[in-house]
Structures are given as structure tokens and as C-alpha cells.
Amino acid sequence: MGVQLLLEHLNKPEINTIDGYIKQGGYRTLDKVLGKMTPDEVTEEVKTAGLRGRGGAGFPTGMKWSFLDKSTDKPRYLLCNADESEPGTFKDRLLMEKIPHLLIEGMIVSSYALGCRTSYIYIRGEYMFILRILEKAIKEAYAKGFLGENIKGSGYSLDLYVHPGAGAYICGEETALIESLEGKRGNPRIKPPFPAVSGLWGCPTIVNNVESIAAVVPILNMGGSEYAKIGIGRSTGTKLISASGNINKPGVYEIELGLPVEEFIYSDEYCGGIKGGLDIKACVPGGSSVPILPKSLLFKESNGNPRLMSYESLSEGGFETGSMLGSGGFIVYDEKQCIVKNTWTFARFYHHESCGQCSPCREGTIWLDKVLYNIEHGLGKESDIDLLWDIQHGIEGNTICPLGDAAAWPVAAAIRHFRHEFEYHVKYPHRVKDDDHVYQPEMNYTTA
């Protein structure tokens, strides 16, 4: 294993309790930071570290923090986005379930940097059991005086709450999360204004992913410049990757950014290769919203360099030949998987999760779902493929929030790289009606 900053103590005894966590050096940052460093110095460390948001968009965290509007006397809020609902992504869950105090420690020092008196962890309703784990951990932290009034005599006070969602992917979008936390329908807001200026109850607000906040702890422990040495280029530090699909060892791995994709898939340290010794067909490297990559583009960038697990390398070539690191939901498909079926599965998800506010997403996602259903079930027409292209194009970039893009991109990428599978489906409907039948390149389909 390479450097482990977040999961280092995953298997230590009683790491889920505050004493077990402190035994491993937990809550050290409180002594180092509270009252000793100014909030701006903390933000500076995070900037120096080059930490980028782990929730999907990869926006530099320190920079986001510096956008927080400090010109008003309104309260400021830090919201931890623990809504983790992207198909393929399950990394925050491990972190919160096993090492809840890491997140709480991160919340304390991050809230200090932002000058928050109250902060919230917004967790998806399906993680109710984790909510209980977090609440227990928060109680322990209050008992030790790490939360509440005058933390460790530093003069800094913070209250921390966990709030469950009610089961909606869209509430992971930061402004929908804020609406939901305010007790309203989880519709994304129209931006601007951005949350950093007007967020929760109209106050300056920062929303960060669980992993981003947890990463602040090792950054402050080791110093921003040391953290920046880990990783590659502008992709600094480590990243949790939740690997799933047809691999030998699915699970959550902490990798140093810059690890070659090929090594991640085939090394026994990580995914351990494709199950059953089959060949790999494709991979969705960053959660269901990002473009799928065929084998031919997965291990090498378009310029021939090896493709690495980093923000830059995975998106090299734009959407023509690249994808995105996204939230790190790494889904691998072996040669027996049907791309059309997978695309339909994703489309069904976005159809189900659209908030329904804006017309391209509300109507486009149901349309994509229905057309893909037809193609997958041998009811499609040849013109349907171009229709799919038109529909996704009509959604992309024309919506209020990025859920529309997230619904459009997987369809576009599947058609771009696997058009032959779609054509096969509409040309040989009687074959695809057979559930197990998947397009195989070496077969001669002309004699159907």
C-alpha cells in the first residue's frame, strides 16, 4: 500500500471510539490549531496543500474557503455533504462508519478556519445507521470538551449537528442540500448567488464533501507543503476510490493520486484484476455521471502517455477521449457486460432522481430512459440512436444544476465509444431479447 492518510488507522482497535481514536494521535490538530493559528493561516495551509474537492467537481478547497463572504456580521455555516448517492460511490460511508472522529475533527478545524459557530453534517437518509454512529461520536466529543463552548480553553465554540435527508440524490447538490436543510423541498437554487455569499438561511455557507473535510486533518498535521508533495501535479494528496464491478477485489482503496489506472485495476494491492480472468471492456472511473471509457482509451491518454488516477490525466482529451475523476466511484466492466443495458440503468436512475424543476432535465431524463429501454429490449429503431444523441444534447448545459449534465454525459459517451453495440441492438432485436446475449465483436452478425 502506498501512503495512507485517511484510512491509516482503519483496522486499529476501537478506532470508532474517541479513546481509540485519540490513542492513534486523533484530535492533535485541535491543540495545534485552535487559538494557535489564525483562521486565515488554516485556510492558507489548505491552499498550500492543493486539496481539491472530493465530492465530484474537484474545485480547490482552500480557494472555495477564501470566497466565503466575510463582510457581513451574519453567521457563517460549514455544511458537510454526506449525501453520497452517486451510483458507484461508497467511500464516505466507510470513513464515517469506521472512523467517525476523523470527520468530526475535520469539521472542528475547518469550521474554525471559516469562523462558524454552528455546522451541520447532512447525511443521506439511507445511512441512518451511520447517523447514529456520528451522533454517538459527537456526544463523545462534547463530553471531552472538543465541541461546545470554549473548546479546550481556546475561546472558540462550535456546535455540530447531523441532519438526515429523506432519500434524494439531488439533495447532494449543494444548493438543494441547503434547501433541504432549511426544511424545504430539495430543489437546487438558481446561481448566482453562490452559497459562499448567500447559502443556508441567506448566510455565507461553504459546502464540502466528507472526504475533503477529513483530508484537512492530515494536512494540518503534516503541513500543507508536505501534503502537496504527495500525488502528482495539481492532483495532490490521496483519494479514496470505491471500486466495484467485475473485479476480484471490490472495495474502498486509498490511493496516492497519480497511480496508473492499469496498476489500480490489475495490481493485487488494489482491484486484483478482472474476475474470472476475462478481458476488460470499459470503465466508468468517477461515478455514474462521468463518461464511460472503452479499454482502448483507459490505460493510455490520447497522446500515448499512461493514464493515471488523477484529475488531469483522467480528463485528458476532454470528452472525446477522456472522462473525469469525479467522486472516485470506479466501476469496471468485463467483456460480457452490455453497454446499452448499463446506459439504460444509469438513465433510469437520473429519471428517478431529477427534481423536476427545469424542463430539459424533467422531460429529457424520462425520454432517455424510455428510448434506452426500447433499444435494450429489442424494440428500438435505427433512428433512435440519433434521437438519443439529440435528447442528451438538448439537456446538456441547458439546465439549472449539473444533474442534467450528469444524465446526458453517460449517454453521449456510450454512443460515442460504443455506437456499434447500439446498432447491434436495433438491427438484431430478436437476439437482444435473449437476456444473456451481449454483443461480441468477433461474431459475424451479417447472417442473423
Place this chain on the structure above:
Amino acid sequence: MKVTIDDISIDVPPGTTILEAARMIGENVPPTMCYYSKLEGSGGKCRSCLVKVTKGSEKDPRPMPKLVASCRTNVMDGMEVKNTTSPEVLQARKSVTEFLLINHPIDCPVCDQAGECDLQDLSYEHGLSKSRYDFKKRIFDLIDIGENIQMHMTRCIMCYRCVMVADQLTPERVHGVLNRGEASEISTYIQKAIDNEFSGNMIDVCPVGALTDKTFRFKSRVWFTKPVYAHRDCKTCSGKVTLWYQGAEVLRVTGRKNKWHEVEEFICNDCRFHKKNTEDWVIESAATISRHSVISQNLNVYEKPVIHKKLQEKPKSE
């Protein structure tokens, strides 16, 4: 602040949206299906008003990466915007129109809104002549929301305007949006009747035929009625209305709508539903219907429809 839309420049006060600036220019105005200047927070949802910002401002001339909703984007000094001169905008608008129509019943022949329907206008200008949607359309059960207002959720385009009327005009809101995504619907709290003095304004703000006047239901096509401005001394509202006559009979009372199909002032339910005699009113004059509506083809006192120059030049094929 100076803003240029489709090569026409205008000076506007800070805080003006691109859409309002376009309305001030009066030509090539983006269509609006959800924005309503009198309702705070409206707009941004239907995406029919998308435009391209080719120059952000004098200070920061970078173009905006995506099309923006003109109804919710403020102008910056020196901003340059393309509406009907951008093929990208026209393409997006075509998509939006298609999306709005795929699940719309297109039951115009039996819809009271026909003739003054924004969706009809939009599809006339930007729609395809044939649907590419091969599936069964979405249908909602009819719910009864009271004696004066007829609701047809199936026709709704989710502009949220009626919800904002309820929030901003009436003391207690009893309706809102239920469910999510394409299944979302406007509904009342456990099918309660909507009953308050200003609820009728939901009808006026509805861009389609999802909310219509029960007291006018199936009485006439709107283009067979003649609009007349009138007022009365009303304790609840301004009492300034439009009466819609057929012969000597007042078939319908609505708020007075301006060029952009928005009411000038909201009116109360008493004026709208219960004052249907000429004696109730002081008649002012014939109403001007300046929209390019079928109503305007009735009498030549109305302004002629404005057809966008740039759109006329568009090739006919498609």
C-alpha cells in the same frame, strides 16, 4: 449600464436582467414560460429564455461558458448577448420546446386557454411539426381544487408561478409541488380546496391551460370574445379588470395583461368570479391585446403581431 442584445444596444439601470433589457428594446425578446416579473423568485425553470453571452462585461470580456437564463441573469456593463442571432440559442430553444411538448396533451381544441396560450406561441415559433416522442404521454388524475378554478395537471409545465402566487399574495398556502422529477405535480394539501380571496390569480399567471376559470369553462373560444377594460370600486383589490364579452354578456373577467402577457395588477376573486354583469362595472375602452395572439386577428384595433426579423430569415426546411 450598456448592454447589447442581437447588435442593438441599450442603457439600463444596474440590477436589470437580460430579459428586462430585451423587453425594453422590444425586439427579439426571448420567450418566457416561467418568469413573471410580478412574482418574486420566478423564472429560471423552463429554460425557454436561454441566451448566449458572448462578452461578459467591459471589465471581464470572457464569454459565459454555457447558455444562461436571461430572466435570471443580470446585465453587466458592456455585456454582449446573442438571442435570435445565435444558432446555438435557437437550437436549445427548439429542444426546450420539444421537451415541454412531449408530455403535453396538446388538447388545444378542448382547452380554454387556446388562443392565449404561451405554449402555443412557443411551439408555433420554435417547435417541430411532428412529435418524436413515441410513448404514452403522462396523465394525472383530475383533482378538484374548488368551485371556481379548474385544474388540469396533465397540461402543466411546472413553471411554479401559481405556487408563487399562493406564497406571495395569499395568507396561507394550501398548495405546492408534490413528488419529484417528471412525476412532480401541483397539488393541494390532501386535496383540500384552494379557497382564498386571491386564488383566482393562479389562472391568470398560468402560461398554459392547467388552471382555467370554471365560470368560463367551455363557454366560448377566447377569440370569439371581445376584451374591454373596466373598473369598479372594490374594497379588496384595485378593481381594474378586463371584461370578455360575447354580445352583451360578460363571459369572463381577468386581470389586465400587458404586452408580455403579465397582469398589471392582481385582482380579487369577487371581481373575477362574481361580477359578471355590465352594471357591476364602469366601462373604459376596448382592450389592446398587443401579443401576437389569435385574438388580435379579430379586430384591426389591435397591434399587428411582431415577427422576429431574424427568425423569418431562417431556412424553412426541418
